[in-house]
Amino acid sequence: MTTPEPRHGYLDEWDGRLICHECGRGYLHLATHARAAHDLTAAEYRERHGLGMSTSLVASSVAADMRERASRPEVLARLATVRDPDALAAHRGRQSWRPEVVRKAVDRGASTRVPVPDALVRGMPPWEDLLAWTSSAHGIIAQGYAVRALADACGRSQATVAQRLRRHPRT
Template structure:
């Protein structure tokens, strides 16, 4: 199946969002929290739903306002979770994800193959914040951090004089 082909009620590799919410590929109804609906309504985890319909792993299955509410609640609650913040290890999380063997979604693979020359550089870069090694995309030659999270932490540390 190719990106954009008919897939149930939606299109393979495309998450249809409008003012009424996100379109469920399985039943055709719209929801603000599609991951929760997939579990309760169809017995599928969010990852299984993404895989079945060719959606990127990094794509959240919640609409914009709901995503903002979840992020705001998380930001408010994080300072009270000092043990979590202290134990957080982005390098270990990346290593665990990579060792799990879960690759790119079919849509992601199709998209990366359709843009020749836009793949990964052949060089390994070490993140300036956490020290994890990564291979940046060709369009991001000057990238110094493995993630936005590490870049944000480095920026905050510079601002606090660390």
């Protein structure tokens, strides 16, 4: 019996496995398969196939097993010993609510809404030239444009562009 054809916008499970939209085979951990076999991050896979960003890319049997293991009493007891609500409250403090701190955060958010000019994007090397593209992208980011704005201008996902910039820092 062959696996059914995957539907765009849906994540179908067959015989306890998720069906890959790229190759049509079934996998327990679809994100791992997509990265290894199709060179797609989980975010890119979801975007390409119309899945929601919160859609789990693990089979329901694996998810249930992970939930069961995470709720074991010994795991919860270990979590309780390392969780320190007082330390968290002290770390937060009043610092994060000062008006100037909030203003800076709002200003940073506003910068993501400024689109990167087409002239800058056209002047970038091709995406396939990893080091040259990354160097050019770092230059655009240094001019005050946000990673999100650059990703939108290049037609890539924000996660992919951010990952590329992290892996190849400006030298």
